[in-house]
Amino acid sequence: MATHTLFLIPGDGIGTEIMAEVEKIIAWTNSEGLTDFATDQGLAGGAAYDRHQVAITEEDVAKAKAADAVIFGAVGGPKWDDVPYEHRPEAALLRLRKELSVFANLRPAICYPALAGASALKRELVEGLDILIVRELTGGVYFGEPKEIVDLPNGQKRAVDTQVYETYEIDRIARVAFDLARTRKGLVHSADKKNVMKSGVLWDEVVRSVAKDYPDVQFQHILADNAAMQLVRNPKQFDVMVTDNLFGDILSDAAAMLTGSLGMLPSASLGAPDPATGKRKAFYEPVHGSAPDIAGKGVANPIAMIASFAMALRYSFGMTELAGKVEAAIAGVLGDGLRTADIGEDNRRTVGTQEMGAAILGKL
Amino acid sequence: MATHTLFLIPGDGIGTEIMAEVEKIIAWTNSEGLTDFATDQGLAGGAAYDRHQVAITEEDVAKAKAADAVIFGAVGGPKWDDVPYEHRPEAALLRLRKELSVFANLRPAICYPALAGASALKRELVEGLDILIVRELTGGVYFGEPKEIVDLPNGQKRAVDTQVYETYEIDRIARVAFDLARTRKGLVHSADKKNVMKSGVLWDEVVRSVAKDYPDVQFQHILADNAAMQLVRNPKQFDVMVTDNLFGDILSDAAAMLTGSLGMLPSASLGAPDPATGKRKAFYEPVHGSAPDIAGKGVANPIAMIASFAMALRYSFGMTELAGKVEAAIAGVLGDGLRTADIGEDNRRTVGTQEMGAAILGKL
C-alpha cells in the first residue's frame, strides 16, 4: 500500500493541462523511490456540473476528505455563467474549503528574479519581493448566515451577507502567521477595518493578544485600505500579512499581480493538526484561475501548479529537500530563459505547457 | 445675505493647515465677486473630542445639514487611538455621511502629467491615467445591523458585521456612475463578489438593469479581486468603476496610490437632488488622511484640499468655469516645477503649504 494518498482535481479550463504536468512529476518521484504516492482523480466546477449537475459530487468530497492532500487546478468559465447559484463552479471550491476545514490559506507573492521586469511596478520596487499573505479561509463573510436575498413588500429586494468571526478562528490563523514569520523575516502585519467593523475590532484584539506570545516577532497593525495602498507604494516593507477571508482575497490578488509572476504563484490551504495523528488536511492550488480564453491551446503556464505540488511536499509530507529541488528546477528553467506566453519577453524562447513541464522535469 | 453657505470642518492633523489655504481662495473669489459664499467652521474627530468628548457635536451636524456644501479636511491620529469606539475620530465622518445621505462618493484617480514619474508603476502605465471610482457611501457593511461583539458562554467572543443592500440603493448609485460615464469615455465597470456574496448577486442584477437604460454606455462586470489585480496590471483600461462601500474604500485607495498623486486627489460625496429645490447635499474632502506625522510643520500638500473645493464649485454650484480655472491653476504651478515634500523630486523646488497655496492663488 502506498504511504500517502493524493487526490487530484484538475477542474476546468487550463486546469487539466497543467495538472497533467504535475502527474508526470509525481510519476517520476514515485519511480525514483523519492515518494510513494497513490493518486486518484476527481471532478469539480463546470466539469462536475456537465457530468453530474452539481459543482462537486458527495463521493469526490469524501475522497478529498480521506486523502492526505488535495491538489486542485482551477474552476469556472463563461460556459457555466448561468448555472443555478448553488451549483456554480466556485461552489466546489467553497465546499471543499469548508469540509476540509482548511482555515489557513498561505499565498506567497514572490517576484522571481528572472521576471522582475515583467511587473507593472518599477523594477527596484519588486526585485527580491517575498511576501506571504496568510488569509483566513473558512469564516467571515464567505460563510456567515444570514446570506440571502429577500423580496420586500414594496417590490424591491434586500440582499444580506454576514461577516462573523469568533475568537478561536482569529486566534488560530494569527498563530499560523506568527509561526511562519519566525521562519522568515520575523514581521507580521495584520490588516482589518477596525475603524468601521466590529469584526475588525475583535480581529485586532485577538491578534494583539497572540502577538504577546511571540515577543521575537515584530507586529504591526494596518488598515486594509492602507494595506492596498502600501502594497502598491512599497511592497517590500511587508513580510507576513495576516487578514480575513474577504480582505485576503483582494489583497493577495493585488500582491500576486505586483510580482509580475501571477502564472507562477502557488498556494496552500491548511487545516488544524489532528490531535491524534498530528496530520493536517491540506489543499493546494495555483493562485491564477482557469483562464478559459487560453484553455486547450497547450500554452498555459504549468509553473504555479507545479509549485503548488512543491508546497504539498513541504507542508503535508515534510519533504523539504525534495520541495526545494522542485522549486530550484523552476528557477533553473526560468534562468535558462524559458518562458510561457503569459510571461513572454522579447528575445526569449516561448514554450508551451508540455515543453515547460518537461524542462522542469529535465532539471530534476 | 450671501447666496451660498459653506461649512468648513478642518478636523485633525494637517486638516487645519490645508483648510487655511482654501479659506484664502474663498476670500479671493468672494472679493472678486466671483462667488458670494458665507462660511462657518466646525470641529470633528479628535479636535471635537478634545473639546466636547464626542467625535462631532449635534450642533455641528445640524450646521452641516443646513449648509449648501461641507468642505472637510481629515480626521484621526494616534492621540485618539484609545478613545471609546463610538467617539473615535472616524465616527464623525461616518455620522456626517449618513446624516447628509451623501450616497455617491466620487473619487477621481488622475495622474497629473508632471507627476507620472512619481508613481510606483511604470510611467507608460499611468501617464494620462484618469479613472473615476464611484463608491456607494451610505450602505453596505459600514452601516448594516447587527454590528456587534457578543460574549459567548465559552468565554470567547463573536463579532458580527452585516452587509445589506436594497434595490434602490444600488439603482441610484449605478445611475450616478452611468450619468458620469456619459460625460467621460462612456465605459462603466461594476465590481462585486457575486461569486460568493448575495449582495453581489443583487448588485449585479440591479446594475445590469440600469445599464439597459444607457445603451450608449459600455458596461462590464468585474469581480472585486480581479479589479484589484487589473488596477495594478493595466489601470488605463478603466474609465468609471462603480462599487459598494467596502470594495470602494479599498479599490479607490489602491487606484489613488497608483497615480503617484495621492496628495493631490479630491473627492466629492453627493446626495440625491431634493425633489422641490433640485439641490443636493454635498461633502468634499481630500482622499489623503490627516497625516499626523507631518502635522503642524507647514509642509503638507494643500492641493487635494483645494481641488476638493474646485469639485464643490462644479458639483454644488454649477460654476464649471471657475472650477476649471482653479484646476488649471493647480496644473500650472506643477508645470512650473513647484512641489511639496510629498511629491518632491530631485532638482525641483520644494515649497511649504502656504507657499503652494499662495502660488495657486497667484495663478488665479
Ligand SMILES: CC(C)[C@H](C(=O)O)[C@@H](O)C(=O)O
Ligand atoms: C473563486 C472564488 C470563490 C475565490 C475566492 O473568492 O475565494 C477566488 O477568488 C480565490 O481567491 O480563491
Ligand SMILES: CC(C)[C@H](C(=O)O)[C@@H](O)C(=O)O
Ligand atoms: C476613515 C475611514 C472611516 C474611511 C472609510 O473607511 O470610509 C476612509 O478610509 C475613507 O475611505 O474615507
